[in-house]
């Protein structure tokens with residue numbers, strides 16, 4: 001049962017074998033406490049996206065336990081689980097034949113919010129990500145730049161007021177100025193609403209700035225989890241040490 005002291009996200013000894021023989025996760029354990037932000041860093045193919053997707057059941061583990069708010073993810077229906085978790089995919093997942101407004105309002109509509117509230121929420125979020133609602137709400141994803149699409153995806157992930165958000169490289173395709181603004185907005189917002197986040201980033205500066213703890217992944221395993229300071233002061237392996245040195249983490 002759910003308990004206040006349960007971590008909001010928890011993976012225990014999770015293995016994922018993809019068809020084709022890839023052993024993408026090899027006994028991963030990690031948790032995110034309520035209100036906490038944990039960053040997953042690691043090289044391409046290390047299993048970051050796979051781990052994220054086990055929490056909203058886009059990937060089913062072959063072994064191990066995944067819990068959200070203390071409940072096993074496979075205890076209920078996947079659709080309900082997904083509505084309760086904001087998710088920003090690594091590749092833009094906007095529905096191409098839907099306008100920006102309809103894309104952003106997707107989850108609130110599925111949650112049955114009245115039309116007016118969906119509209120207000122959509123406008124609020126577009127403004128938050130720096131897209132003038134009147135100019136963008138009726139456009140289609142193909143009429144946007146890559147960075148604008150990413151901002152719409154960001155808005156959509158937060159639209160349903162989920163308290164748990166999974167983010168896969170949410171700031172990747174943004175220009176530095178907007179990236180900085182969105183990170184600042186996100187930090188403030190996260191604190192105000194008590195949002196818990198598991199975020200994939202390849203940028204250690206972002207991880208150090210936004211995350212309470214950083215988990216370093218390699219070849220389907222988590223090598224170390226700790227604050228940026230803990231990792232840099234006591235790296236568990238030479239790989240972690242090299243990664244931090246290359247990333248020029250400032251703490």
Ligand SMILES: Nc1ncnc2c1ncn2[C@@H]1O[C@H](COP(=O)(O)OP(=O)(O)OP(=O)(O)O)[C@@H](O)[C@H]1O
Pocket residue numbers: 018019020022024042043044045046047048049050051090
């Ligand atoms: N659907 C799939 N079927 C088979 N293998 C997959 C599938 N998705 C991912 N993989 C493999 O699993 C491993 C981990 O992939 P994953 O996408 O989790 O890596 P990642 O750390 O997110 O990498 P990146 O930084 O490039 O996004 C890789 O070897 C990848 O090729």
Ligand SMILES: [Mg+2]
Pocket residue numbers: 048049050090168
């Ligand atoms: Mg990935």
